Amino acid sequence: MTDDTRARILRAALAEFSARGFHATSVRELAERVGVTKTAVLYHFPGKADIVTALAEPMLADFDAALAKAADAPDPRRAAIEGLLDVWLAHRYLLRMNLRDLSLTASDEVFERFRDGMLKANGLVAGPEPAFADQVRAAQAIAMLSDPVVLFADTPPAELRAAILAGVDRLFTAEPAAKVRGRRGRPPAMSPETLEAARRLHDAGHTPSDIATTLGVSRATIYRHLPGAD
Incomplete structure (x- = not known):
């Protein structure tokens, strides 16, 4: 029963923090929603920040695992991009909760793990010995993974995943504007990355x-390029 109460508190917290915000939701209101006393909530979670830590733990564990797997992959950049996107999709409603009032920053532990993970992800996407432009593009690509997931969380995951990866592929295959302006003749066929996105x-x-x-x-x-398209 204790584990069930803890799980119900977490479900209620995710719903309340998403709808009303972390700061606007009191422990008493969470207790009323779950149907337990305030003391019972505090027994499991001494403070609201501890609830955020518990909510974020599964996502952070998946985040760490995805980055570790990407670091050992033949193509770390691609593995990091796809792995990170899959984590965001799996935990999209938690990310959407954060949109209201940056709830995830209420826990120092969550903030620090998230920050460190994002720095590691940027390194994997930027590649070894990256130029500054590579680091900026990596940061742009990583931002492109999370923002659409938050804004379109109710879209079928497979459809959303395909659209996001297509946009990221465009970022890495696009030619500099100056080069495009100076190009003459017929544009080249789609790159392998763009074709895969298609x-x-x-x-x-x-x-x-x-x-x-x-x-x-x-x-x-x-x-x-897609003869069967209709």
Whole structure:
């Protein structure tokens, strides 16, 4: 029964913090929602920050595991991007809770682990001995993973995942603006990364027009590279 009470407190906290905010929700209100006394809540969690720590622990554990796996992968950048995105998708409602009033920063432990993990992720995405531009692009790519998950948390995960990865692929395959302005003749075919993004979007049910718009290419290019698209 004790474990069940703890789980019910955490479920209530996630709902209340998401709807009203961490700071606006009192321990007494959590207790009333769960149907227990305030003392019972404090028995499991001495303070509200301890509730945040408990809510975040599964996500942080998955975060650490994804980064450790990416560090040993043949392509650390790709593994880090996909692994991190999968963690955010799995814990998207916790991230959305944080949008209201930065609830996750209420716990120093959560903040420090999250900060350290993000720095490690940036290093994996930027690559060894990165130039400053590589570090900036890595930070941009990582931000592109979390923001859409928070804003579109109710979108089917497979569809959201495909669209996000397509955007990240565009970031890493896009040519500098000056080079594009100076280019003449027919644009090159899609890169392998962009083609893979197109396939993911097609598998997720997007139309050729949607895919073309997302990837910044023509519909003819999509039909040429995806003969089965309709």
